[in-house]
Amino acid sequence: MKLYTMPGTCALAPNIAVAWEDAPIEIVNLPYGDHKSDAYLAVNPRGQVPALVFDDGSVLTEGAAILAFIGAKFGGDAFARDTPLGYREAEALSYLSSEVHAAFKGHFSPGTFAETPQSEKIVRHKTYARLDSHFKRLNDWVAESDGPWLLPERSYADAYLYIVMRWIERTPLKLEDYPKLAEHQREMEKDESVQLALERQGMKPTKA
Ligand SMILES: N[C@@H](CCC(=O)N[C@@H](CS)C(=O)NCC(=O)O)C(=O)O
Numbered sequence: 001m002k003l004y005t006m007p008g009t010c011a012l013a014p015n016i017a018v019a020w021e022d023a024p025i026e027i028v029n030l031p032y033g034d035h036k037s038d039a040y041l042a043v044n045p046r047g048q049v050p051a052l053v054f055d056d057g058s059v060l061t062e063g064a065a066i067l068a069f070i071g072a073k074f075g076g077d078a079f080a081r082d083t084p085l086g087y088r089e090a091e092a093l094s095y096l097s098s099e100v101h102a103a104f105k106g107h108f109s110p111g112t113f114a115e116t117p118q119s120e121k122i123v124r125h126k127t128y129a130r131l132d133s134h135f136k137r138l139n140d141w142v143a144e145s146d147g148p149w150l151l152p153e154r155s156y157a158d159a160y161l162y163i164v165m166r167w168i169e170r171t172p173l174k175l176e177d178y179p180k181l182a183e184h185q186r187e188m189e190k191d192e193s194v195q196l197a198l199e200r201q202g203m204k205p206t207k208a
Pocket residue numbers: 009010011035047048049050061062063064097
């Protein structure tokens with residue numbers, strides 16, 4: 001199996017899960033731009049990472065679905081779904097993917113929602129307010145878990161949270177305004193599997 005990634009992207013979440021589980025999945029880190037090459041469009045016509053290619057050539061996209069696959073196939077009991085942790089993990093992954101990750105679109109591609117520089121400015125302004133409310137919610141969530149993780153135990157949601165929070169550096173928002181999320185980032189970066197995944201994706205720890 002091959003997992004397609006690209007530096008700086010959300011593909012880091014399944015890449016971290018692969019490292020945590022020591023799963024026999026090859027990481028193929030595309031140089032930025034190659035996600036629109038003919039060769040990669042044959043893998044994922046949407047030109048996005050992550051994509052997991054099975055040995056029979058079939059392809060699974062969507063980070064949360066790839067994480068669910070890695071958990072089911074290689075995660076053993078720790079990530080079994082029929083437990084309160086499993087349901088909470090699914091809830092957190094769904095929120096991170098459909099709400100938090102999606103909200104960054106207004107920062108990375110404001111032109112999707114606006115046609116003029118003036119309306120782009122409004123989109124960005126609203127995007128940062130929306131991201132701030134998501135980050136406050138996530139900060140409370142970590143505080144309530146009574147530990148450094150999003151849930152009472154470490155889960156794949158932490159891998160997803162880690163990559164979306166790295167993107168805050170590219171916005172006017174500041175990680176130090178969400179102290180539990182800053183602590184979460186530091187804890188993740190102490191983890192050797194996270195360090196390995198970062199290296200495989202051509203990235204470095206942030207030293208938050
Ligand atoms: N809904 C998809 C979104 C994937 C996605 O947004 N991938 C980004 C990187 S984080 C990407 O490949 N962007 C390149 C592009 O859209 O051109 C998922 O959750 O996997």
